[in-house]
Amino acid sequence: MYYTKSDDDPDDPVRDRTPESTKRRRGESSKKTLHKKQKFRHYWLKDPKFSNWLSAVHNNEFMAKCKLCMSDMCAELSVLKKHVLSKKHLSCVRSTGTRQQSIGNFVNDQSKLKEIEQTRRAEILLCGFISEHNLSFNLMNHLTAVCKQAFPDSKIANSMNLSRTKATSIVVNVIGKNYNEDLVDILKSTCFSIIIDESTDVGCLKTLCICVKYFEESNNEFQTKFFKLIQLFKDADSANEGATAQKIFDEVMKAFIDTGVPLDNII
Numbered sequence: 527m528y529y530t531k532s533d534d535d536p537d538d539p540v541r542d543r544t545p546e547s548t549k550r551r552r553g554e555s556s557k558k559t560l561h562k563k564q565k566f567r568h569y570w571l572k573d574p575k576f577s578n579w580l581s582a583v584h585n586n587e588f589m590a591k592c593k594l595c596m597s598d599m600c601a602e603l604s605v606l607k608k609h610v611l612s613k614k615h616l617s618c619v620r621s622t623g624t625r626q627q628s629i630g631n632f633v634n635d636q637s638k639l640k641e642i643e644q645t646r647r648a649e650i651l652l653c654g655f656i657s658e659h660n661l662s663f664n665l666m667n668h669l670t671a672v673c674k675q676a677f678p679d680s681k682i683a684n685s686m687n688l689s690r691t692k693a694t695s696i697v698v699n700v701i702g703k704n705y706n707e708d709l710v711d712i713l714k715s716t717c718f719s720i721i722i723d724e725s726t727d728v729g730c731l732k733t734l735c736i737c738v739k740y741f742e743e744s745n746n747e748f749q750t751k752f753f754k755l756i757q758l759f760k761d762a763d764s765a766n767e768g769a770t771a772q773k774i775f776d777e778v779m780k781a782f783i784d785t786g787v788p789l790d791n792i793i
Contacts, residue, residue, distance in 0.1 A: 566601040594618040645685040653696045666693040732758040
């Protein structure tokens with residue numbers, strides 16, 4: 527049998543001239559193949575397995591979005607199939623009442639998506655109501671049950687899944703965040719005055735409440751709105767300094783600087 531030196535010696539330079547494709551086929555390649563990113567396929571939106579929850583991500587063709595979980599993921603078929611079976615996704619499916627023909631196979635029903643949006647809107651309205659009237663979040667553990675009994679023929683009422691923890695999260699992360707973003711946008715282009723009040727709460731924590739007053743042209747009237755609540759002292763060392771005028775001034779200025787509101791707008 528005839529053989530060359532390169533067949534026996536892995537260090538032989540002749541062996542380096544072997545094409546990479548041949549080396550990979552033999553299992554001899556030392557180079558790692560890079561994973562190529564996949565682009566979002568719009569024909570997935572017509573697939574019954576994905577059409578009820580999948581959507582593209584704006585300005586990013588390599589990402590996909592789940593409309594039920596409100597989460598982004600890589601636009602790869604294997605990732606989508608794995609997401610369908612995840613605990614978070616299945617929990618969202620159960621809470622919104624979306625039926626599955628089989629695991630990962632959704633009914634393409636536009637009216638169901640509309641019902642989901644209406645249910646979310648109803649939950650936000652209830653959370654806004656208890657916040658506006660200073661009611662306890664513990665009320666939500668019983669209020670949704672009353673709504674389901676009072677309106678048994680309402681799909682929206684029966685689809686609501688709202689408790690104290692979820693209501694708190696909606697008020698802080700949805701209503702509160704959206705309110706603050708809208709107010710900051712107004713203050714960036716409007717002159718306003720500041721109203722502050724420093725006090726000690728029941729937990730013996732010194733807090734500083736900042737309100738702003740500005741003229742709203744759309745309603746042709748002055749508006750006074752809550753801007754931010756600040757805890758003056760983070761630790762014992764800072765508490766020893768006391769709530770001096772300079773301390774309060776610095777905290778107020780920092781609150782507007784951190785949100786990008788021009789200090790020149792303060793009058």
